[in-house]
Amino acid sequence: MGNRGCSSPNCKIQLGNIPFNLIFDTVAGIGISANTFVLLFYISTILLDHKTKLHDLITCHLAFVHIVMLLIPVEFFFPDMFQSLNFLNDFKCKALFYTQKVMRGLSICTTCLLSILQVITISPSTSWMAKFKHKFTHYRILGLFGFFWSINLSFSSDMIIYAVAYSNTTQKNLLNISKYCSLSPMNVILRGLFLTLSLSRDITFVGLMLLSSAxxxxxxCRHQRRLQYLHSTSFSTRASPxxxxxxSILLLVSCFVFMYSLEIILSSSTSMLWVFGPVIFSVYRFVVNVYATVSPLLLIRSDKRIITILQKF
Known part of the structure; x- marks a missing residue:
């Protein structure tokens, strides 16, 4: 209905299918609510509990990143609200695309850190991984967060250059992303540089995720065989948390890798064809939102403290 009688190229990127919008808005709403609950819970745990777990700190950071990720597409959902703001359109587009790319990178890095920490936690004392248990401290985790932020702020700076407000006057070959925002054609050398930086980051952290998951x-499997051999009910109960x-971490990584693979396929086809139609845009929005929505639900499932609180209500 919103596209009727519209001849502007902007119409090509509008989502006229209300059920699609409803699905995406619902997914984003669930994700924001779940991540906000996780964030508030772990912030209160960190502030009130003097024996804060490292997992709590990392999960808190991951929830914050995903909240920002899910809030970024508000420009796509409510463009009229952004149109009424007094900021320049170019500034809004650059800020949105830059923040979205930074948050995506932080999601990769933080999920990888969470999976590595879980491997170190469950590794037996005789394992070579055991020596890292005492090296992971709260200060080192905070230092890693600083490192993650620095590399992602740097690797995403191409969005500051190439994200522009849509104009139907003189600019050509724009990749239309939303009603007001587009990507301008990139310099081949700079495009290759930032692509190399992003791929090197993604390959490194996704590779570490897969290795830690394996x-x-x-x-x-070793633990399961040991349980079958010992037939110890108390041991099984003690190890169940x-x-x-x-x-849950394995499910988290599997969900991330699957959604990341779909995102890479969509991004690659878009970059090669320089086309971002409404269907691709709809699927891309869904893929980006799914992991940020599912991850807090999996983390809630694995934490007995949260389950105990929820059971009381």
Missing amino acids: YMVILL EKRATQ
Whole structure:
């Protein structure tokens, strides 16, 4: 209905299918609510509990990143609200695209850190991974957060250059992303540089995720065989919280890798064809939102403290 009688190129990127919008808005709403709950819970835990777990700190950071990720597309959902703001359109577009790319990178890095920490946590004392247990401190985790922010702020700076407000006057070959924002054609050298930086980051952290996940599977299999051999009910009960947390991290990584693969396919096809139609835009929005929405639900599932609180209500 919104496209009727519209001849502007802007119409090509509007989502006229209300059920699609409803689905995406619902997913984003659930994700924001779940991540906000996780963030507030772990902030209160960190402030009130003098024995804060490292997992709590990392999960808190991941929830914050995902809240920002899910809030960024508000420009796509409510363009009229952004149109009424007094900021320049170019500034708004650059800020939106830059923040979205930074948050996406932080999501990759933080998920990787969470999976590595879980491997170190469940590793037996005789394992070579055990020596890292005492090296992971709160200060080092905060230092890693600073490192993650610095590399992602740097690697995403191309969005400051190439994100522009849409104009139907003199600019040509724009990749239309939303009603008001587009990407201008990139310099080949700079485009290759930023692509190399982003791919090197993604390959490194996703590779570490996969390696840590494979090691967790091996440890779980060994643990299961040991339980079958010992037939110890008390041992099985005592180890179940760690096992449940490990399974949740494995599901988290699997969900991320699957959604990341779909995102890479969509991004690659868009970059090669320089086309971003409404269907691709709809699928891309869904793929980007799914992991940020599912991750807090998996983390809630693995934390007995949260489950206990929810059961009281």
